[in-house]
Amino acid sequence: MMQDRIVVQQPDFDVPAEYARIATDNSDGAIVTFVGKVRDFNDGSAVTDLTLEHYPGMTEAVLQQITAQARERWPLNFVTIIHRVGTMTLGEQIVFIGVSSAHRKAAFAACEFLIDFLKTKAPFWKLEGVGADKRWVDARDADEQAAQAWEQGS
Amino acid sequence: MINVLFFAQIRELLGTPSIQLEAGEHVATTAALRTHLAAKNEKWARVLESDKLLVAVNQTLSNWHADVNDGDEVAFFPPVTGG
Numbered sequence: 001m002m003q004d005r006i007v008v009q010q011p012d013f014d015v016p017a018e019y020a021r022i023a024t025d026n027s028d029g030a031i032v033t034f035v036g037k038v039r040d041f042n043d044g045s046a047v048t049d050l051t052l053e054h055y056p057g058m059t060e061a062v063l064q065q066i067t068a069q070a071r072e073r074w075p076l077n078f079v080t081i082i083h084r085v086g087t088m089t090l091g092e093q094i095v096f097i098g099v100s101s102a103h104r105k106a107a108f109a110a111c112e113f114l115i116d117f118l119k120t121k122a123p124f125w126k127l128e129g130v131g132a133d134k135r136w137v138d139a140r141d142a143d144e145q146a147a148q149a150w151e152q153g154s
Numbered sequence: 155m156i157n158v159l160f161f162a163q164i165r166e167l168l169g170t171p172s173i174q175l176e177a178g179e180h181v182a183t184t185a186a187l188r189t190h191l192a193a194k195n196e197k198w199a200r201v202l203e204s205d206k207l208l209v210a211v212n213q214t215l216s217n218w219h220a221d222v223n224d225g226d227e228v229a230f231f232p233p234v235t236g237g
Contacts (some may be wrong), residue, residue, distance in 0.1 A: 053162055101223060119237035121215075125162035125231070125235050136163045139206075
């Protein structure tokens with residue numbers, strides 16, 4: 001039943017539908033989901049919209065690789081990663097990660113691992129809009145440190 | 155031919171999403187390709203000499219010692235910020 005669903009798309013996603021898709025196997029006792037949203041501030045300034053650019057082809061390949069790495073670490077059943085691209089306004093959903101497993105610890109850890117790796121390995125770039133002004137979001141050291149902590153086995 | 159792609163700030167600052175180059179000895183590695191492109195003019199030099207520039211060869215993250223061959227796709231981009 002083990003299944004990966006990796007999607008990069010412009011349209012919004014439907015969380016209940018995505019949840020239902022990974023909640024079909026009664027051998028799974030745990031489902032953990034994460035949704036990333038467009039928030040109204042970054043580094044102390046107001047944000048009005050967000051545009052996501054990506055590298056078609058490489059993005060999907062990297063998401064598949066990090067999913068495979070998560071499966072090597074934890075016994076997972078379903079893994080879903082959906083990442084939107086294009087322009088989104090405040091409050092809109094950007095990314096969905098959902099994993100199912102027999103036990104909660106694997107599901108929690110894998111979900112966190114996937115978002116930490118996605119943020120530092122997958123070729124997506126954020127362009128913030130502040131009214132008519134646009135500015136590219138800088139990579140954060142804290143995100144890189146979170147990914148490195150997994151690589152050091154902590 | 156080598157297909158060279160640019161993303162995010164790099165694409166925007168250079169004003170083009172891609173260029174094509176004839177393969178040759180002067181672009182035999184990722185570092186050489188970067189130097190070759192930076193020699194175009196002052197703007198390209200400034201953008202491509204960023205110490206945060208990343209490079210991927212054939213859609214796999216690479217480094218500045220990688221070989222570049224005819225038919226390869228090489229991409230230059232800044233650190234990623236998705237999620």
